[in-house]
Structures are given as structure tokens and as C-alpha cells.
Amino acid sequence: DTAVSQTPKYLVTQMGNDKSIKCEQNLGHDTMYWYKQDSKKFLKIMFSYNNKELIINETVPNRFSPKSPDKAHLNLHINSLELGDSAVYFCASRNIDRNTEAFFGQGTRLTVV
Amino acid sequence: QQPVQSPQAVILREGEDAVINCSSSKALYSVHWYRQKHGEAPVFLMILLKGGEQKGHDKISASFNEKKQQSSLYLTASQLSYSGTYFCGTESPSNTGKLIFGQGTTLQVKP
Numbered sequence: 442d443t444a445v446s447q448t449p450k451y452l453v454t455q456m457g458n459d460k461s462i463k464c465e466q467n468l469g470h471d472t473m474y475w476y477k478q479d480s481k482k483f484l485k486i487m488f489s490y491n492n493k494e495l496i497i498n499e500t501v502p503n504r505f506s507p508k509s510p511d512k513a514h515l516n517l518h519i520n521s522l523e524l525g526d527s528a529v530y531f532c533a534s535r536n537i538d539r540n541t542e543a544f545f546g547q548g549t550r551l552t553v554v
Numbered sequence: 555q556q557p558v559q560s561p562q563a564v565i566l567r568e569g570e571d572a573v574i575n576c577s578s579s580k581a582l583y584s585v586h587w588y589r590q591k592h593g594e595a596p597v598f599l600m601i602l603l604k605g606g607e608q609k610g611h612d613k614i615s616a617s618f619n620e621k622k623q624q625s626s627l628y629l630t631a632s633q634l635s636y637s638g639t640y641f642c643g644t645e646s647p648s649n650t651g652k653l654i655f656g657q658g659t660t661l662q663v664k665p
Contacts, residue, residue, distance in 0.1 A: 540601065543596075
């Protein structure tokens with residue numbers, strides 16, 4: 442059983458398109474994250490939801506919009522894709538109330554052409 | 555503000571030791587350590603919650619100096635499987651839940 446699963450694993454799309462990445466966790470965690478990892482491997486935090494409420498909203502273009510329909514799901518929608526959006530996007534989850542570690546999904550490699 | 559890791563890269567022979575440091579300009583509540591292999595997701599190694607705490611996991615251990623706002627990861631008698639990029643992640647007391655990562659340290663272990 443995959444603990445944190447992301448779909449799709451690879452996404453190639455043209456500039457200007459709109460795309461979504463989905464994430465689901467079956468660990469019962471209260472908090473989910475989106476991180477962006479660029480070519481230099483820097484893991485940059487983008488958003489976090491705790492029990493479906495947005496708690497972290499970093500300086501990210503408003504073309505990026507997260508949505509959490511329930512505690513087990515956190516999706517990322519990106520409008521008007523740009524070349525600079527090309528990166529690997531990781532979803533992660535953890536229980537912040539219990540100070541536990543983060544579990545990461547396998548990542549979605551987004552390539553904008 | 556993200557923590558700063560040093561060194562940026564390390565090359566070792568099997569059996570050698572390495573230390574990776576993580577420093578923050580802000581007070582720390584917790585420090586996490588993760589390892590990421592090429593093309594894979596980061597994998598949890600350990601979490602340190604108290605000042606001066608040390609933890610061990612096989613031949614990998616870590617310390618956390620709360621006063622200095624620093625943590626160090628110690629890899630002893632390195633194995634080929636230790637190769638990868640190591641990230642420290644930190645949370646501040648005023649914003650627990652916001653887990654931010656350092657820029658990573660690439661470790662290569664050669665036979």
C-alpha cells in the first residue's frame with residue numbers, strides 16, 4: 442500500500458496550458474504539503490493544509506492554487522503554465538500535532554515546453 | 555528563512571566518516587534529516603526535538619544544539635548505499651508545521 446501517492450508521475454505540457462496534480466495519503470495524517478524541487482535540487486515549500494485548512498501559503502504565483510477536498514487529499518492546480526514551472530513537485534504528509542516525520546510522494550516531474 | 559547546510563558536496567571512500575552541518579538564523583523547534591537518491595523521493599532518517607539531543611540510526615547519528623541553532627548529521631563507516639543528497643528540515647517554535655529545507659548536501663561514496 443502506497444502511503445502518499447501522486448498522479449501523474451510525469452507531465453509534459455505546452456506553455457499556457459492548465460494542469461492539475463493530485464495527491465492522496467492513507468496514513469491518517471493531519472497535514473499535507475506541496476514542495477517544488479528545481480534543477481538545483483532545492484526543496485521549496487509552497488503550501489500546507491492542516492485538517493483541510495490552508496496554514497502555509499508561501500510566495501508563489503497566484504497561477505498556483507491548492508485544493509484540499511478532505512484530509513486525505515491535496516491537489517495542485519496550475520494555470521497558464523510557464524517554462525519556469527518545470528520542476529519536480531512533491532506532495533508530503535505528516536502529523537504536526539505529534540511532531541512526526543514527513544512522508545513524501547514519489548514526485549511529479551512537470552516539463553513545460 | 556531556509557537553513558544553511560555545509561558542505562555542499564562530499565566525496566568519500568567506503569568506510570570513511572562524514573559530517574553534514576545544518577545552521578539556522580532562527581530559533582529551532584525541531585530538526586529533521588532526510589536522504590534523497592537520484593530520481594526518488596526524500597526518505598526520512600531522523601527527527602530531533604530537544605536541545606542537545608542526539609539520536610542514532612545504525613551508523614548514522616545526529617545532534618541538535620538548540621542554543622547554537624545547529625544540527626549535525628554523522629555518517630560513520632560509510633557504505634555505498636549512503637550516497638545521495640541529504641537535506642535538513644527545520645521548524646521554528648513560532649511556526650511549527652512549517653517544515654523548510656536546506657539546500658542539500660550531495661554525498662558520494664566510492665568503492
